[in-house]
Amino acid sequence: MNTRYTWKTFARELTALILAVVFCLPLYILVSVALKPNNELFTKPWEFTSSPAFGNFGDAWNERSDPSIGHSLLSSAIITLGSVAFLVLIGSLCAYVIARRPGKLSGLLYFLFVLGIIVPFQLCIVPLYAAFRWMGVTGSYLSMIILWVGVFMPLTVFLYTGFTRQLPRDYEESARVDGAGIFRTFFRVVFPLLRPVTGTVAIMTGLFIWNDFFASLIFVGGTNNETIPVAIYSFVGEYLTKWNLVFAVVIIALLPLVIFFVLAQKQMIRGFAGGIRG
Secondary structure (H helix, E strand, O other), X not given: OOOOOOHHHHHHHHHHHHHHHHHXXXXXXXXXHHOOOHHHOOOXXXXXXXXXXXXXXXXXXXXXXXXXXXXXXXXXXXXXXXXXXXXXXXXXXXXXXXXXXXXXXXXXXXXXXXXXXXOOHHHHHHHHHHHHHHHOOOOOHHHHHHHHHHHHHHXXXXXXXXXXXXXXXXXXHHHHHOOOOHHHHHHHHHHHHOXXXXXXXXXXXXXXXXXXXXXXXXXOOOOOOOOHXXXXXXXXXXXXXXXXXXXXXXXXXXHHHHHHHHHXXXXXXXXXXXXXXX
């Protein structure tokens, strides 16, 4: 095995270093501007401040009201957690039936779910809004949860089905011999084995739902239930000259995502690999 350090190795390392700098530059700008005092915003735009103004985060948190930044974060959390919970519950059950009861009907359902991944949900925004208005749920958390469950159910079933097909049936057969019904077998035996793909579903759907701006602006924009991306958009309009406060709000909105992704990234990789193999 050749372990010599060649010019090709140097070129690869240099390329990787340049790419790392390019990708980290926006993060540096975000943190740097968020910590700058007002007198350094335009006088030292690229330099990292020597006297960080951590009070910018408190000012940004308290600057906006009706709804406040905290309430918008809570709205995003309710919509994201509610949507992910229903996706995991319904999607895993549906995928289990498709994977364990092969046949023409299961194959047709699986094909329809896969087809649903291709169709962009933006095509259905107008009829969905009309339906939600007729139901009287426009502007509520329920409308957003129903929307995201419908949008991401095809992807959820696709990932769960592929992963479930890789699981051995021995544990399920043993549970049924002991007298467990199909639901008890699923929740006590199968579902714990689906933890990797559950992490994948939670991260992939949760990140998109949390960061969504388009659908949130249409369905809950201008209400007390607006999500954090919509709140940031209106915050920029109100405080355009206070870029340090704007960037501080962006960091506040990103922190829950960063923490969640760091804790669940291993499960995401394992689950996505298993789902694709299926």
